[in-house]
Amino acid sequence: MTTTTAPFAYRQANWPILERIREAHIRSWERLAAPGEWWSGAERISIAAESRRASALVDGSPDPGPGPVSLPEAATFAVHKLVGDLPNVSRDWYEQTIRAEGMSDARYIELLGVVAHIWSVDEFHRALSLELEPLPDPIAGAPTQRRPVGLADHGSWPPTLAAEDLAESEADIYDGQSGAANVREAMSLHPDSVRWLSDLFDAHYLSWVEIGGEQESFRVLTRPQRELVAARVSALNECFY
């Protein structure tokens, strides 16, 4: 199931895939394999493997099998909920999940980051009917268990970091902007997930700078076309936000 390299060769692609997309996908696999703050590299790959199992369940395709290590039951359930039952994710469910054995708010946010980002890379492949990239081998090492300083309730379920409260170690996560988009701030309990989010956001959609201005010339769909696709995907997922 795993490989020591992550070439992202897109072998079946008949279309020109920009090198900047490939580079972001490779960085995603490097991030996935490395120990996080709250999960080891092996656990993070198991979370990714579970998200592929959840997707296979939804699609009715063969079970791709589990990852290298077992996960807490609540973590496995959370992955399946986030992939296959998103409209029914609720605050009550979130509160139960973070209090379950082997979980916490920080472990939940890091798990959500892995699920969402791997899901995004996989969905790019599925949209173009490309074979999914094999998951990487884990990098050894223990989670740092470092919780950011300055977390507070800013309206999302998890505590988050406001731009004005960022410590030096997290100063880069909002690219120096004085007010972060809610979706970035929502993940800030796990700052590396915010960095990962921005990297793939730029590769697949727009940079945060382009959001408020002109899009780069290599983005060939017009801005309204881009936003229409975005709105349709959000509506199909019944996402109010």
Add this chain to the structure above:
Amino acid sequence: MLRESSDQNGTLDSLDMHGAVNPESDSGVPHGGLLTAFAEAAVRQTDALAGLREQIQDELGAQQLVDAAGVVANFQRMVRIADGCGIPLDDFTKRASEDWREELGLHEFASAANTV
């Protein structure tokens, strides 16, 4: 964002937001019907996907197809982050979008309870 970009693009008058939620509606965005059909086929992984890819490649171009796949992939992720964290709408967006959210029936989405 769709309204804002259409406004900046000078095409707001021809925009129909129903095109984002109802596949039968014409959004007014050039090739919008084809792009939303592709988005739906990609999200639902339907048999129509291969044909829609060919159609986008023929009518818009191969790079546009890859671009569209990237946007689908991005928002398949963003909705999970938004709904997985209970992200609130900021006050400005809430006020600015109140009327058409009601009109498009977005309050009927289960996730509306987590966001407003």
